[in-house]
Amino acid sequence: MEGLLQSKLPEWALITIACAALLLNILFALGVLRDAHRLHDKDRGPMFVGPNVWFFGVLFGSFLMLALYWLIHHSSLRGTTSGSAPGASA
Numbered sequence: 859m860e861g862l863l864q865s866k867l868p869e870w871a872l873i874t875i876a877c878a879a880l881l882l883n884i885l886f887a888l889g890v891l892r893d894a895h896r897l898h899d900k901d902r903g904p905m906f907v908g909p910n911v912w913f914f915g916v917l918f919g920s921f922l923m924l925a926l927y928w929l930i931h932h933s934s935l936r937g938t939t940s941g942s943a944p945g946a947s948a
Contacts, residue, residue: 883916883917883920884917886916886921886924887913887914887916887917888913890909890912890913890916890924890927891909891910891912891913893931894908894909894912894913894927894931895909897931905930905931906930912927915927
């Protein structure tokens with residue numbers, strides 16, 4: 859039984875969409891790796907696991923892991939761990 863998307867789109871379009879999704883996933887994972895290393899250098903370190911684990915988590919877990927990473931590290935849920943955050947008034 860073919861899926862609805864496969865029956866409506868030509869094969870080349872499906873391959874193009876899959877490649878674009880894979881490229882986007884890789885770019886997001888590389889961005890998380892870079893950000894996690896930046897946090898580590900600022901002694902705010904990535905929480906729970908190291909930068910490489912977050913990289914592979916986002917690479918294979920896609921947008922769900924990306925959203926989890928952002929919630930843990932960049933949302934107001936994180937709070938400030940060392941002094942005040944940049945731009946925050948004292």
